[in-house]
Amino acid sequence: MWLPLMGLVIGVIIGLLTDIRIPPEYSNYLSIAILAALDTLFGGIRAQLQNIYDEKVFVSGFFFNILLAASLAFLGVHLGVDLYLAAVFAFGVRLFQNIAVIRRILLTKWTSNGEK
Amino acid sequence: MVGAQKNLYFSVTASIIGFMVAIQFQTVSEPVNRDTRDTWELRNDLMGEKELQSELLQEIRMVEDTLTKYESEREMSKGELLKETLEELKIEAGMSDVSGPGIILTLQPVMNELGHEVPMSYVSPSLLQRLINELNMYGALHISIDGQRVINTTVIRDIGTVTKIDGHSLNNLPFKIKVITKGSEEAEKLFKRIEISDIVEDFFVDNLQMMIKKPEEDIEIPGYQDTIRIRYMEPVE
Numbered sequence: 272m273w274l275p276l277m278g279l280v281i282g283v284i285i286g287l288l289t290d291i292r293i294p295p296e297y298s299n300y301l302s303i304a305i306l307a308a309l310d311t312l313f314g315g316i317r318a319q320l321q322n323i324y325d326e327k328v329f330v331s332g333f334f335f336n337i338l339l340a341a342s343l344a345f346l347g348v349h350l351g352v353d354l355y356l357a358a359v360f361a362f363g364v365r366l367f368q369n370i371a372v373i374r375r376i377l378l379t380k381w382t383s384n385g386e387k
Numbered sequence: 388m389v390g391a392q393k394n395l396y397f398s399v400t401a402s403i404i405g406f407m408v409a410i411q412f413q414t415v416s417e418p419v420n421r422d423t424r425d426t427w428e429l430r431n432d433l434m435g436e437k438e439l440q441s442e443l444l445q446e447i448r449m450v451e452d453t454l455t456k457y458e459s460e461r462e463m464s465k466g467e468l469l470k471e472t473l474e475e476l477k478i479e480a481g482m483s484d485v486s487g488p489g490i491i492l493t494l495q496p497v498m499n500e501l502g503h504e505v506p507m508s509y510v511s512p513s514l515l516q517r518l519i520n521e522l523n524m525y526g527a528l529h530i531s532i533d534g535q536r537v538i539n540t541t542v543i544r545d546i547g548t549v550t551k552i553d554g555h556s557l558n559n560l561p562f563k564i565k566v567i568t569k570g571s572e573e574a575e576k577l578f579k580r581i582e583i584s585d586i587v588e589d590f591f592v593d594n595l596q597m598m599i600k601k602p603e604e605d606i607e608i609p610g611y612q613d614t615i616r617i618r619y620m621e622p623v624e
Contacts (some may be wrong), residue, residue, distance in 0.1 A: 278398030279405040286409020293414050301411045308404045315397065326396065333400055 300341045300349075303358050307336035310362045313369040336362075377379045423428060479539035481611045485529050487567045487604040488574040492581070493598040495561030497591065510550045510557050512543045516588055519543075522566055525580045526573045529608045533562035536611040553613065560595075565608050574602035 293301060311333040318324040340358045347354025424432065433528060477483045492511065521531055530537040535555045545553045550557045568574045580588075581599055590597045 274394045276402040278400075278402035279450060282402030282407075282512065283409045284405075285402070286406040287413070290413070291410050293410060295414065297563065298411060298414050301407060301414070305404060305411060308400065312397070312400050315400070319393065319577025326392070329400075343425040363429060369525045 299345050299355055303340040303344050303355050306362045307340040310366050311336050313366055315368045315373050320373060340364045449540055460599045481536050483566060483610045486605055487565035488571045488591040488604050490574055490578050490602050491600045492564040493561050494595050497594045497596045512545050512550050514589055515543050521584060521586055525577045526568050527566045528569060529567040531565045533557055536609055538611050540615060565606050567608055578602050
């Protein structure tokens with residue numbers, strides 16, 4: 272459990288240390304990629320808790336979602352429609368659902384643990 | 388083993404997410420430079436900027452001045468040149484009044500022995516044309532007959548027993564023929580040549596006496612009054 276958290280911290284530290292900046296016009300893509308990655312991550316955690324976790328699904332979903340979100344945003348920019356909002360909406364909704372499911376599972380686990 | 392691998396995947400994913408978040412954070416939250424200058428510093432800075440502005444304005448004004456000067460010079464020179472050319476051409480064509488040294492010839496009827504005018508007083512066009520030809524031969528620049536300027540297209544002809552020069556009748560004698568030459572010397576020459584010319588006798592045959600006055604320094608000849616109509620001339624391509 273602590274390893275992923277540590278990975279997150281390490282990633283943040285590396286990101287801050289490298290002092291990489293992307294042009295402001297591309298920050299949209301990055302933000303949506305982050306959202307997609309978070310969605311995949313929480314989806315993975317939920318699957319893990321529900322015992323339906325699949326390595327391939329998780330890894331492929333991670334990259335595919337990021338790419339899809341970014342390309343959707345790209346398409347939206349070129350079509351003049353804010354398509355990235357669709358991705359934000361979809362990922363946002365999924366994120367909340369996943370977190371809600373995780374919370375419920377954890378709650379049931381915790382209550383069942385407490386009953387024991 | 389499986390759990391460790393799972394953990395590894397999650398960690399890698401989490402670290403990538405962290406990395407992206409960090410970059411996004413850095414990109415979005417550009418360090419805000421807070422303005423900590425006080426009033427006086429601001430004032431000084433403003434003064435500096437104002438000076439710069441005034442310098443720039445001055446420069447702009449200078450450049451614009453130069454520009455307008457050039458423009459006006461160009462305009463002026465063009466206009467002046469055109470005007471000069473026009474004047475020259477007008478003088479050459481006989482459209483403008485001219486003055487200069489020359490002689491005045493007066494044609495008048497011959498008196499008979501009793502001091503009476505001989506009734507027949509008719510100026511023949513051919514004689515006038517001959518006179519003009521001779522005058523031109525002897526260096527006349529501008530000629531006027533009875534106040535009518537003689538130019539290249541001037542017509543002298545007989546219309547119903549009245550000699551007309553460009554539509555102006557020459558039926559009231561005496562009249563004056565004014566001739567302007569290049570200079571006083573030429574005027575003198577012209578005077579002498581006309582004096583000994585046969586044309587005086589030719590006029591006498593027509594009962595006309597030609598009085599030749601001594602050259603004068605300032606003779607005025609009016610310009611051609613009508614518009615010159617050119618029908619058979621075209622500019623060369």
